[in-house]
Amino acid sequence: MRNRMSSAVVSLIGVLVFSLPAAAQLYFPGGKSEEQQKAAAESKAKLKYDAHDLSGIWRAGRPAVPVPKDPRSGDGAQSWLMGAAPPPPLTPWGQKMFDTYKPSEINSWQSRRVVPAKGNDPLGNCDPLGYPRNLGEPVGAGGGTFELVQLPNKMFQIFDGGRRIREVWTDGRKLPDDLEPRWYGYAVGHWEGDNMIVDSQGYDDRSWLDGNGWPHSEDMKLREVFHHPDVMTMEITMTLDDPTAYTKPWVGNKQSFQLQLPKGLTVMYEYICVPSEEQAFNNGVRNPAGGDLEHSRPLK
Amino acid sequence: MRNSVECAWLALLAALAMSSAALAQNARPAQSAPATKAAPAPARDLNGVWAAPGPDSRLNPMPPMTPWGKQQAALYKNDFAYSVAASNDPLKTCDPQGFPRNILNEIRGIEFEQTPTKMLELLQYQRTWREIWTDGRKAPANVGAPGGPDPRWYGFSVGKWDGDHAFVVDTIGTDPMPWLDRNGDPRSSDLKVEERYTRTDHDTLEMAVTIDDPKAYSMPFEVTKVIYKWNPGQVLDEQLCVPSIMMNYLSTIANTADPAASGDGK
Numbered sequence: 001m002r003n004r005m006s007s008a009v010v011s012l013i014g015v016l017v018f019s020l021p022a023a024a025q026l027y028f029p030g031g032k033s034e035e036q037q038k039a040a041a042e043s044k045a046k047l048k049y050d051a052h053d054l055s056g057i058w059r060a061g062r063p064a065v066p067v068p069k070d071p072r073s074g075d076g077a078q079s080w081l082m083g084a085a086p087p088p089p090l091t092p093w094g095q096k097m098f099d100t101y102k103p104s105e106i107n108s109w110q111s112r113r114v115v116p117a118k119g120n121d122p123l124g125n126c127d128p129l130g131y132p133r134n135l136g137e138p139v140g141a142g143g144g145t146f147e148l149v150q151l152p153n154k155m156f157q158i159f160d161g162g163r164r165i166r167e168v169w170t171d172g173r174k175l176p177d178d179l180e181p182r183w184y185g186y187a188v189g190h191w192e193g194d195n196m197i198v199d200s201q202g203y204d205d206r207s208w209l210d211g212n213g214w215p216h217s218e219d220m221k222l223r224e225v226f227h228h229p230d231v232m233t234m235e236i237t238m239t240l241d242d243p244t245a246y247t248k249p250w251v252g253n254k255q256s257f258q259l260q261l262p263k264g265l266t267v268m269y270e271y272i273c274v275p276s277e278e279q280a281f282n283n284g285v286r287n288p289a290g291g292d293l294e295h296s297r298p299l300k
Numbered sequence: 301m302r303n304s305v306e307c308a309w310l311a312l313l314a315a316l317a318m319s320s321a322a323l324a325q326n327a328r329p330a331q332s333a334p335a336t337k338a339a340p341a342p343a344r345d346l347n348g349v350w351a352a353p354g355p356d357s358r359l360n361p362m363p364p365m366t367p368w369g370k371q372q373a374a375l376y377k378n379d380f381a382y383s384v385a386a387s388n389d390p391l392k393t394c395d396p397q398g399f400p401r402n403i404l405n406e407i408r409g410i411e412f413e414q415t416p417t418k419m420l421e422l423l424q425y426q427r428t429w430r431e432i433w434t435d436g437r438k439a440p441a442n443v444g445a446p447g448g449p450d451p452r453w454y455g456f457s458v459g460k461w462d463g464d465h466a467f468v469v470d471t472i473g474t475d476p477m478p479w480l481d482r483n484g485d486p487r488s489s490d491l492k493v494e495e496r497y498t499r500t501d502h503d504t505l506e507m508a509v510t511i512d513d514p515k516a517y518s519m520p521f522e523v524t525k526v527i528y529k530w531n532p533g534q535v536l537d538e539q540l541c542v543p544s545i546m547m548n549y550l551s552t553i554a555n556t557a558d559p560a561a562s563g564d565g566k
Contacts, residue, residue, distance in 0.1 A: 026440060026449055055415075125544040126394070149420065151413060156422070163396075163428045163454070167536075182538045184427065264417040264435070270452050275393040275543035 026267055029059045029145050029160075029260040036262075043262035049231040051194040054155065057266050058234050058257035060136075060144030079210045080136050080144075081238060083253030087214065087246070094215050094245035101213030108211040116282070117290025122208060124282065126273035129162055130183035130207030131200070132222060132238065137161040137211075144257065147268060148234075155189065160268040168198050175201060181218050183207060189226075196226035209240075217244035232259045338503040338530075343464035346412040346419070346497060349536055350505050350528035356482060357404045357509075357524040362517065369486045369516035376484030384554035386561030390478060392550070394541035398453040398478030399430065399471060400493050400509060404524060405482040409536050412497075419459055419467070424536040432459040432469050443473030444489055451475040451489060462496075469495040480511070481523075488515035503530040 027036045079087065090098055103112050104119030116124055123129065129137050135157075136144050149156040153171035158164075168187040175186055179202030187200035201221045209216050220242040227235045238252040260266045288296040365373060379387040391397065397405060402423055409424035419432040433439075439456040442448030449456075455474035462468050471493045480487040492512040499505050505528040512520040 122544065125547065127542055127544050128540050149413065149415060156413075156420075158420070158422075158429050165422055165427050165429050183540055184538060265437075267431075270454065272396050272453055274395055275546075276390065276395050278543075279393065279547070 027262055027265050028267060028269060029057055031266075039265065040261035043265070044232075047231045047263065051228050052191065052196075053150070054148045054196065054226060054228055054234060055150050056263050057145065057147045057260040057268060059260050060255060060257045079212060079214055079252075081132050081210055081252065081255065082240070082250060083237070083255045085250065085252045088248045088250050089246070090215075091243070091245055091247055093217070094242075097215035097217075097245065098213065101208060101215065103208075103211055103213040105211035108213070112213060115290040116286040117288075117292045121211065121213070122206065123211075123273065124278070124286075126275040126278050128183045128207065129164070130204060131166055131185055133207055133210055134159050134161055134164055134166070134184075135236075144255075145260075145268065158268075160271050163270060163272055168200075170196075175199065181205065185222075194227065198222075198224040198226065200224070215245050216240070216242050219244045227254070233257070234259070338501040341465050341499040341501050341504075344461050344467075345414075346467055346499060346505065347414055349409060349411045349531040349534045351409055351531040352407040352528055353526065355406055355408060357407060357526050359404070359481060359483065359524055360522055362485065362523070363521050364518045365486065366514070366516055366518060368488070369513075372486035372488075372516065373484065376479060376486070378482060378484040380483070383558040383561050384550070385558035389482070389484065391482075391541070392546065394543040394546050396428075396453045396478065397426070399455050399457075399474055400495075400511075400523075401478050401481055402426075402428070402430075402454075403495065403507070403509060404480070406539075407526065408539060409531060410528065411536055419469075422536060425539045425541075427536075427538055427540060430454045430457065432457040434459050439470070439472050449473070453478065455493075465499045467497045467499075469493075469497070471495070486516045487511075488513055490515045504528075505530075 027039060079085075100120075102114045102119040102121070103109060104114055104116040104121050104124065113119075123137070135146065145161075146157045146159045149158065154167050154169045157166040157168070159166070164184070166184045166187065168189045170189045172190070173188060175188055179186055181202055181204040183204045183206075185200045185203040187198055189196050189198040191197070199221070203216065203218060203220050203222075205216060205218045205220075207216075208214065220240060223239045223241070225235075225237045227237070229235065234257045235254040236257065237254040240246070240250040240252070242250075283297040287293070375388075377386060377388045379389055379392075384392065391405075402425070403410075406425040407423075411420075411422040411424075413420045413422070414434070417433065417435040419434050420429060421432060422429050437458065439458050440449055443456065444451050451473050453475050455471045457469050457471040459467055459469040472491070474487075474489070474491055474493075476487060476489040476491070478487075479485065490513055494510040494512070496508045496510075497505055498508070506525065507528060508525045509523050510520060511517065511523045
């Protein structure tokens, strides 16, 4: 059994195909072994708090915030990324995209969720998650695990989900005006007191904001506030301004992440969506299960 | 046109899907002679963005394969010898390149950044990363064994300095599923890879890769030596292979062009 996540769309499948490495000398995020707990305690005792030191592996786990009721449907319409803050009304364009998107993640908004064969979540083909969605995926693994690496001129967020990289320039450069849309956009950051303010834009609109299928356009601008209130905690508060998709800015609540210990020794999992495996699963299981016999082929 | 699909081994699709910026970058004469002599290499420092001379490493002649290696190689249909529809290159569906194919094929740009416990290698193609432990720990010896960790697409790597300018990386525990390279050369779970990065001056980084896989090859061999150049802009581009676009290309063009090879074109 391979240590990878071949499908993040159906979390259960992810759990089934993902095996927990048991090697004693390796420490993984969320590891509960006695040896890791001991090493974590030793590491924690040596940590010195510095509000400007964001380095380390950070993990949210899911759900990390209470799930509110959506007044329209009665079930969870929240975006985990926005800390469950309610979304503003959509524009006509935003509504059109929202209606077009058919989520199928196992813990996506229940009343919108369709069987994967009838969904169109980009993740169903292992298309890139893009940002900010990559911050909260893969869902089945607890979601929201990344390492933050601070360098003199930039910082990296390196994600276990898809093993992707996002860079945030902190050398004072400005965001260029004419940006070619990218899945991971363009980001710059600066300190204001003990808050690292990250502004980003230039996002490719083919990505979804999250598994619920909240849309965004190429006009989306994000402001994220990274705050490190104590040695074990980091908070990210996100504000999304996308006048093409939403009638006013979507102001999120803080989302908390926990430092993974032992610091410097913990190794991130390798969660990689493999398109050929995903397609085989689509053809062999999801499509026939969803009644789509035209695109069904037995698993080999 | 978005700067996203960069499966350049499919030349046609790449030409269609790459942005003008990406095309301009690929046209860069990365191996041109410097106008002035480069500064000396700093000691024990690979940090920064490095530009590859082209999308593929030039591979050296390989030693004879073992019977197992030959058997595996016979199963792999590369896109040099076969049509795109008939090829079974995993990259055709944007599957992960894994290691070491990611340093032999679609090498593009790389970045090294040293942290207190490891060297990070960031790769432009697929915007992915690998970690090379430099704190003295050993790679796990029990990968794939009962109770041990599973093999990884990118394996387990440890690195150390040999003098002030050569950084040596040893990798084991790789997933045997990816091809070794674009040719479809085989590799097994016994694969060991040594990378030797030698910074010969400030602007020049030489990468030599040695393959040791007794299950697939009769002897160890140096598979390639590549010269990377310092990237003055110090920025990695975004080059992502997008599976849905690739599937659309395969179904509408590649499979249509060779329906017999593709099965039924679906």
